[in-house]
Amino acid sequence: MFSALLLSLFLAATPQTASVVAVHDGDTITVRMSGHTEKIRLVGIDSPELQDERQAYRDAGYAARNYARSRLGGETVTLEAEPRQGDRDAYGRLLRYVILDDGTNINEEMVRKGTRARVRQVQFHTEASVQGGGSRRKARSSACGRCRRVGGARSRRSADSRR
Helix, strand or coil, X not given: CHHHHHHHHHHHHCCEEEEEEEECCCCEEEEEECCEEEEEEECCEECCCCCCCCHHHHHHHHHHHHHHHHHHCCCXXXXXXXXXXXXXXXXXXXXEEEECCCCCEHXXXXXXXXXXXXXXXXXXXXXXXXXXXXXXXXXXHCCCCXXXXXXXXCCCCCHHHHC
16 A cells, blocks of 8 residues: 555656547546556646537637647657646546647647637646746737636536546
């Protein structure tokens, strides 16, 4: 039991290489690493839900998912933990930054590119984000600043969509 805990803590602190096998929506992917699959929640990203009853939210959710698929589908990525958050969310997904081979932090890129993914209340904290910095501020001040709410209202979520 103790050794499993130590291994878990070590893996959370160490960047891991993984292959993306599925992109579920704009903030959740499945990867294969170390011989098993894991669902990953992109740290700091909250994309509109695909099952939302409001059409504008669904459209924005599909746009975020399609963008994530275009950037991540089949890619080998590096997963980095957020040291100021827990290792997993309430649905058991690993909370990670997703970094492409060229060093692009997908979490930040989705905000900068205007995918309608909102930044959750977290300050990006990876080496790549320290160099790039200020994604939320840049997105809000640019024409693509879609980290604000779609239609001005808070997205309704279904528990099934978060699993």
